[in-house]
């Protein structure tokens with residue numbers, strides 16, 4: 146049987162935080178080393194445009210995310226690691242797919258519907274206020290990302306599942322019309338990966354401004370951990386591990402035995418301050434070596450750029466001939 150092809154994209158907005166690390170970066174890096182799988186990872190910088198980011202923020206975020214993945218040991222020999230905008234075949238395929246995408250399908254996208262709903266709730270006269278075609282057509286670009294590399298499995302968070310299903314719908318319609326050219330992908334949702342809460346107890350997310358950057362300098366890192374919300378139980382009072390952000394973060398980094406030991410400390414009434422210090426020290430030791438490498442890459446972005454260029458070459462080795470085949474299938478061909 147042909148090898149499964151795994152592909153996933155990371156939108157280049159924001160600075161990688163410990164929630165990203167636990168939920169996406171760590172499992173992807175582990176998978177990147179698996180010789181039985183063909184893995185594609187890319188920085189979705191064209192997708193970042195849909196969020197109306199400013200130019201400096203997009204390039205800074207691209208560098209930070211690429212440096213973080215590389216510093217954490219992304220296996221770029223076994224997997225293909227590239228930047229979306231380095232692959233001109235992707236926007237080209239996007240347009241072709243656009244002609245095979247029902248407008249009604251896009252109308253049903255959760256993210257578009259949520260934006261419309263926000264306008265309606267905000268009593269806006271125009272339900273499409275502030276909504277760009279990039280937001281609206283976001284799933285078509287994502288379909289091109291996926292279909293360009295014949296991905297069979299697409300590991301994504303639950304919120305992206307619909308987009309992968311749309312890619313499948315679009316591919317099906319294309320194949321129906323033009324013959325069997327595209328490979329149908331499947332979303333891969335891992336329900337076991339931890340979703341971490343942030344400083345205020347809500348899900349850690351850039352949109353809530355409650356994140357702990359993975360590679361914040363040590364001092365700032367400690368300060369942020371000290372800010373994590375707890376309740377007002379005094380030292381010596383037994384504490385519940387259920388619903389404790391500190392505990393959940395610890396658990397996401399530690400072994401089962403270490404986690405059980407901390408649960409014991411909770412029952413014995415560890416002071417919140419002491420728990421925070423313990424959490425800080427644990428994570429700091431865990432990520433210390435990668436942080437040094439991250440700092441090195443951030444101070445010499447040309448190393449990162451070179452890695453991405455290498456990745457782009459390998460990605461285009463596949464995308465370019467496949468694009469010829471797709472173009473030919475739709476009737477965009479040499480005339481003689």
Ligand code: TRP
Pocket residue numbers: 152153154155156189192286287290291299300301305
């Ligand atoms: N839209 C995805 C997100 O916001 C990122 C992404 C872009 C992606 N293209 C992709 C994920 C292709 C998987 C496959 O998380």
